[in-house]
Amino acid sequence: MTSAGPGRPRKQQPVRPGATARDEILDAAAELFTGQGFANTSTRAVADAVGMRQSSLYHHFGTKDDILGELLKGTVAGGLDFARAVCAAPRPAGAVSAAAALHAVALYDGGLLCSARWNLGILYHLPEARAERFEPFMADRRELRQLYRDLGQRVEEFLPAAGGPGSAPLGELVFRLVESLINLRADGLADNDSASQTADAAVVLAGLSAQLNEVRELSRGLIADYGRG
Amino acid sequence: MTSAGPGRPRKQQPVRPGATARDEILDAAAELFTGQGFANTSTRAVADAVGMRQSSLYHHFGTKDDILGELLKGTVAGGLDFARAVCAAPRPAGAVSAAAALHAVALYDGGLLCSARWNLGILYHLPEARAERFEPFMADRRELRQLYRDLGQRVEEFLPAAGGPGSAPLGELVFRLVESLINLRADGLADNDSASQTADAAVVLAGLSAQLNEVRELSRGLIADYGRG
Numbered sequence: 028m029t030s031a032g033p034g035r036p037r038k039q040q041p042v043r044p045g046a047t048a049r050d051e052i053l054d055a056a057a058e059l060f061t062g063q064g065f066a067n068t069s070t071r072a073v074a075d076a077v078g079m080r081q082s083s084l085y086h087h088f089g090t091k092d093d094i095l096g097e098l099l100k101g102t103v104a105g106g107l108d109f110a111r112a113v114c115a116a117p118r119p120a121g122a123v124s125a126a127a128a129l130h131a132v133a134l135y136d137g138g139l140l141c142s143a144r145w146n147l148g149i150l151y152h153l154p155e156a157r158a159e160r161f162e163p164f165m166a167d168r169r170e171l172r173q174l175y176r177d178l179g180q181r182v183e184e185f186l187p188a189a190g191g192p193g194s195a196p197l198g199e200l201v202f203r204l205v206e207s208l209i210n211l212r213a214d215g216l217a218d219n220d221s222a223s224q225t226a227d228a229a230v231v232l233a234g235l236s237a238q239l240n241e242v243r244e245l246s247r248g249l250i251a252d253y254g255r256g
Numbered sequence: 257m258t259s260a261g262p263g264r265p266r267k268q269q270p271v272r273p274g275a276t277a278r279d280e281i282l283d284a285a286a287e288l289f290t291g292q293g294f295a296n297t298s299t300r301a302v303a304d305a306v307g308m309r310q311s312s313l314y315h316h317f318g319t320k321d322d323i324l325g326e327l328l329k330g331t332v333a334g335g336l337d338f339a340r341a342v343c344a345a346p347r348p349a350g351a352v353s354a355a356a357a358l359h360a361v362a363l364y365d366g367g368l369l370c371s372a373r374w375n376l377g378i379l380y381h382l383p384e385a386r387a388e389r390f391e392p393f394m395a396d397r398r399e400l401r402q403l404y405r406d407l408g409q410r411v412e413e414f415l416p417a418a419g420g421p422g423s424a425p426l427g428e429l430v431f432r433l434v435e436s437l438i439n440l441r442a443d444g445l446a447d448n449d450s451a452s453q454t455a456d457a458a459v460v461l462a463g464l465s466a467q468l469n470e471v472r473e474l475s476r477g478l479i480a481d482y483g484r485g
Contacts, residue, residue, distance in 0.1 A: 062383055064382060066294075066296050067384075149383075152442045153378075154292050155293055193452075193453070193456075194453060194456055194457075195449075195450075195456075200433065203436035203440065207433070207436045207439075209381075210380070210432065210436075211432065213381045220422065220424075223422075225424070227422075227423055227424075228423075228429050231461055231463070232457065232460055232461060234460070234465065236463060
């Protein structure tokens, strides 16, 4: 029998990925929310998909919103940790190393969006996800966006010709392109190259396409230093 | 009394924009679908929001899905018409005029996404909107994406250095950036400059930032020629 957390032991072996019953609930909910819609999924259906009683599910999550909140936070957590680490590292000494930091964050964050088991980002703009109770997720996502902007600004500081009045901040454009990987995936068009192509586009937007190979190499180094295995 | 289409006359003057009762239904549904969610909105609630009996609503739309299908089609219709016209116009003679065509489509299409009364694009990736019955919308959106790709390819043909193996097609990146205006708007961050900044980013992605003013001028000409007032 498998038991984890405060719930009572379940009657069967885990059928879903994850070390704990809680992880299994999250996985089942992610499948149902992305497959048939959040409003159309009951906690009963989630419990059934884990092979658990609904009352056991409530030991782990008080409401369906709590499950969604945790899932949404999970979509930005890995990218946010990495972006924080890159931003806290020694400041880049030139445009190429500044661009490498932005490239690395786009590649790492975008890679997570493309490779996550479920494409939960399609739920970001649900009216239901705008509620106050999802503020922890929204705050993380705002912080991530701001880190992209900060990294973009470091690049722009080295390139007085780039940006300029009336143009969109580089970091904001890159954040938007990375999040659009969610749409690309929903459209069935994402592949193994999508995240790296998106990161490379950040370098082109910075006006540094001639230095692309150099940027890529430094970016690989940052991911080796600050990424999780 | 106002009457239009096959429905019976309504009891009150129109309270929503649109020339016909059908338009009013679409407007009310768009407000409710984007504000409280598609699954959470009943046709009864839509009828109430127009001041119409539910039975009258059914004279215009057989199901809630029919309303959603029509609304989704409306989000791409204007951009698609414009992109078709630009693609059918005489082929550009050089990189700058090719980039102007892509810029114009991004600006026109993005402008419509930013200025539409309701931000319906947030419904694109609803699991519910993936159903077979929304295929007419999906087909239009695929065509629009392909026109972006075609216009991007015309630019790339003039610029052998751009693109290259392993990089994302220019038109695809621009399509993604334009659609990300939907997210920007949902986040409350879109403003009057967002569409033009996005169109300008297409020129930077093409490696033509030095010709930006020239591209913008030609783009204005295309919008004057092929846009709807």
